């Protein structure tokens with residue numbers, strides 16, 4: 341049985357005050373919640389503060405980050421290494437988010453390189469994949485997801501996905517309030533799992549596939565009721581402690 345993972349991607353939002361309030365509120369809202377891994381990815385500037393706040397709380401919130409670079413150390417101005425993330429207790433690292441693919445021109449190959457680098461350093465990649473609206477309308481959704489996954493599978497072997505998390509995020513659903521329906525998302529999640537199963541049934545059975553794109557407290561239960569939706573990568577709704585905790589609780593409830 342796959343263990344659900346609900347992760348909050350805070351994107352470029354935060355201040356010391358906001359991080360403190362959000363993590364304190366989340367710790368309280370998650371009291372007694374079991375059966376779901378809850379992770380947050382604050383901006384890297386706030387990892388130190390977040391690590392300290394999480395260690396003072398009771399909720400076992402997992403710390404993550406929104407990106408990693410591909411060098412270990414040296415003359416790479418502005419880069420962040422896996423060991424730096426580990427130094428602050430961050431374990432679940434988002435890579436390949438469509439915003440980085442678009443605004444920072446990150447290719448499938450570059451994202452795969454990040455994937456390998458995270459694995460090499462014992463970190464958990466949260467690999468985002470997903471199609472644009474135009475690709476969706478052209479019926480290319482599954483092919484796009486397969487191509488993005490194959491950049492990892494064909495260079496590192498399908499077993500590289502063991503212990504990693506895949507986040508299916510249709511770009512047209514991100515921040516738009518227009519989430520995929522539970523049925524639409526289930527269909528694509530099943531196709532993604534089938535694609536992985538064409539390499540290894542065992543890996544496909546165990547890999548966590550999150551849905552991301554306008555997940556809210558109001559649509560979470562419906563999404564998590566689907567057999568191939570193992571959690572969520574949440575943007576906007578993760579900035580509210582109560583709302584995000586409600587999403588985590590819905591996952592725990594649905595996957596009992």
Ligand SMILES: O=C[C@H](O)COP(=O)(O)O
Pocket residue numbers: 349437509513514515516517552553554555573574575576577
């Ligand atoms: O990483 C999270 C996603 O981009 C979803 O963002 P959203 O929940 O604001 O639509």
